[in-house]
Structures are given as C-alpha cells and as structure tokens.
Amino acid sequence: MRTTKLGGLEVPSIGLGCMGMSTAYGTKDDPESTRAIHRALDLGVTLLDTADVYGNGHGERLIGEALKDRRRDAIIATKVGNLGRAAKPRTVDGSPEHITAGCDASLERLGVETIDLYYLHRVDPDVPIEDSVGAMSRLVEAGKVRHIGLSEAGSDTLRRAAKVHPIAALQSEWSLWSRDVESAIVDTCRELGIGFVAYAPLGRGFLTGTIPDVDTLIPEDRRRDHPRFDPDNIAQNLPLIDALRSVAERHGATPAQVAIAWVLSRGEDVATIPGAKKVKWVEENANAADLELTDSDFADLGQAFAPGAAAGTRYPEKQMAKLGI
Structure with a gap:
C-alpha cells in the first residue's frame, strides 16, 4: 500500500x-x-476513521475491541464536535470544554492512551476556530493526541486555524460527483501544507453501480434522506455510472476501484477513506491502489463527471448549512 503524508503523519493512501x-x-x-478491520490491517489499510457521534460511541468501542491485540498496527482517526442530527437546539459544539471532555471519552471507548489524528468534525459558527483549535493543541501538549485536523472547513477557517497549531489534514467529501473542494479549498490546503483526506469517494455507494434505485436501500438507510438518492435525482444520476463502467471494463476493474483511483490521482497529498464493513469490500477497495488510469480514462471521466453534473445536493439542506464554514 502506497502512503501519503498528512502534515507530519504518514498514512496509507487508502x-x-x-x-x-x-x-x-x-x-x-x-x-x-471486526473481520473487515483485521483484514484491512493485513492489507496495509491501517488508517481507521471513526467519530464519537457514530452510533453514539459504538464506532469507537468497536475499533477499541478490534484493536485490543493490534494497536500498534493501526492509525486511529476520530472526531469531536458533531452532536448528530437529532441534537437540539445545537447540532455542533466546538467549545473547548466539549472538545476536552470528548477527547477523554473517546480515549476511554477506544481503549488507547493517544489518538493519532483528532478532527473537529464540524466547525462551530458560535465558537471562534482559534478557541477550538487551541483546545485541541492543548490535547497534543498533554500527549492525548498526536495530530489534529478539521473536517468540512472553509479556506478562511483553515488559515485562521493554522496560525494556532499545525493542521495535519482536512477531511472533506471529494469524489467524481462531489467536486466542490476543487474551486478553492484544495489550493488552500496545499498553500498551508495541509494534507487532504477524501471521504465518501464512492458517493455513499452510488458510484459502485450497485444502487439502481432508492428501493435498493432498506427503510432505515439514511441515504433515503439525501437529495441525490431522491427517486427523480437518482434516475438522472444513473447515466453517470455508464462512464465508470466503461473505464472499469478497460482495466478489468470495478466501478468502485475506478472511482477510488480517480480520487488518488488528484495528488500525492491526498488520501481517501472508502467505507466498508465487509471483508470483500475492503479487499476490492484496497486493490484500487494498483489501478493506474490513462489520459483517455481521465478525459472520459472528466466529461461525464464535470463539476455540478450530479443531480441534487450531497446533504439535506440543514446539513449543507454546516459545511465549508
């Protein structure tokens, strides 16, 4: 598995x-x-990304249990500050008090003494970023965190944050059908020496070509609330998969592998964290590291997936309001 530098932290590209x-x-x-996590580690996919809000702590406890005998094999990234969609009246909290207490709770759930990469999950518009990052920097000083990052932050926020403490990584959505960050944010990261971690490189599964309609998803699946999975929008988005399939067939690969390889081609400072909870998907995604796309591939994908090509926003309206602050 090839590697990527996120500031001073070396991680696998996938x-x-x-x-x-x-x-x-x-x-x-x-x-x-747990089997998927162990298989990932065996394949060199050692960057495990979670957050305290995932399953109300379940995600961190799961990783903690899985790593009981393999802590040295893994790079743990987790996040704080996103209270979840059901939280009222605030859905984000970037206060120093919340960050400090959240870190201690995450350490306990993970069963570790240090978090390798600790993100502010969403920027709190009511708390100066200097205060949030200041609290995170004190966690570094205390030895509880090695590196800090931000998620879905805008360019101005990144510049202000970097003046307080080195920011190792920005984690934001970046994929063939979510290219918002290309307008300015990626350039800002490179200007400041901040690595980029692209989440949802598979478009929440859509770019795998396995979701022909919303009825494919179980009733509880959160994607049913996402505009791009609205029945009308998903019908408009389906033709995008044809370009992915065409490129994949040239290489004897899968659409998912092409989508991941495209993200990795964006730069040596880019890592990606495709989601997977089955061994077979972990293996499929990891093999994308060996896929080299051609100029012809890039041209075909670029034509099909021009910025703004996808029908529907990537999150519901209220969640969109929390992005790029």
Whole structure:
C-alpha cells in the first residue's frame, strides 16, 4: 500500500471509513465489521476513521475491541464536535470544554492512551476556530493526541486555524460527483501544507453501480434522506455510472476501484477513506491502489463527471448549512 503524508503523519493512501459499521447505512454486524478491520490491517489499510457521534460511541468501542491485540498496527482517526442530527437546539459544539471532555471519552471507548489524528468534525459558527483549535493543541501538549485536523472547513477557517497549531489534514467529501473542494479549498490546503483526506469517494455507494434505485436501500438507510438518492435525482444520476463502467471494463476493474483511483490521482497529498464493513469490500477497495488510469480514462471521466453534473445536493439542506464554514 502506497502512503501519503498528512502534515507530519504518514498514512496509507487508502484507509478504512468505519461510519457504516455503526450508523447510517443498513444494519450493524460487529463480528463481520471486526473481520473487515483485521483484514484491512493485513492489507496495509491501517488508517481507521471513526467519530464519537457514530452510533453514539459504538464506532469507537468497536475499533477499541478490534484493536485490543493490534494497536500498534493501526492509525486511529476520530472526531469531536458533531452532536448528530437529532441534537437540539445545537447540532455542533466546538467549545473547548466539549472538545476536552470528548477527547477523554473517546480515549476511554477506544481503549488507547493517544489518538493519532483528532478532527473537529464540524466547525462551530458560535465558537471562534482559534478557541477550538487551541483546545485541541492543548490535547497534543498533554500527549492525548498526536495530530489534529478539521473536517468540512472553509479556506478562511483553515488559515485562521493554522496560525494556532499545525493542521495535519482536512477531511472533506471529494469524489467524481462531489467536486466542490476543487474551486478553492484544495489550493488552500496545499498553500498551508495541509494534507487532504477524501471521504465518501464512492458517493455513499452510488458510484459502485450497485444502487439502481432508492428501493435498493432498506427503510432505515439514511441515504433515503439525501437529495441525490431522491427517486427523480437518482434516475438522472444513473447515466453517470455508464462512464465508470466503461473505464472499469478497460482495466478489468470495478466501478468502485475506478472511482477510488480517480480520487488518488488528484495528488500525492491526498488520501481517501472508502467505507466498508465487509471483508470483500475492503479487499476490492484496497486493490484500487494498483489501478493506474490513462489520459483517455481521465478525459472520459472528466466529461461525464464535470463539476455540478450530479443531480441534487450531497446533504439535506440543514446539513449543507454546516459545511465549508
């Protein structure tokens, strides 16, 4: 597995997004998720990404149990500050008090002494970013955190944050059908020496070509609330998969592998964390590291997936309001 530098932290270019093991997409299966984590480590997919809000702590406890005998094999990334959609009246909390207490709770659930990469999950518009990052920097000083990052932050926020403490990574959505960050944010990261961790490189599963309509998803699946999975929008988005399939056939690969390889091609400072909770998906995603796309591939994908090509926003309206602050 090739590697990527996130500030001073070296990580595999392909990590493992663990959100779906606890929430949002289908039902939980802890034994299978644990096998997926162990297989990921065996393949060099050692960056495990979770958050305290995933399953109300379930995600961190799951990883903690899975790593009881393999802590040295893993790079643990978790997040704080997102209270979840059901929280009222606030859905984000970037206060120093919340960050400090959240870190201690995450350490306990994970069963570790240090978190390798600790993100502010969403920027709190009511708390100066200097205060939030200041609290995170004190966690570094205390030895509880090695590196800090932000998620879905805007360019101005990144610049202000970097003046307080080095920011190792920005984690934001980036995929063939979510290219918002290309307008300015990626350039800001490179200007400041901040690595980029792309989440949802598979478009929440849509870019795998296995979701022909919303009825494919179980009633509890959160994607049913996402505009791009609205029946009308999903019908408009389906033709995008044809370009992925065409490129995949040229290489004897899968659409998912092409989608991941495209994200990795964006730069040596880019890592990605496709979500997977089954061994077979972990293996499929990891093999994307060996896929080299051609100029012809890039041209075909670029034509099909021009910025703004996808029908529907990537989150519901209220969640969109929390992005890019």
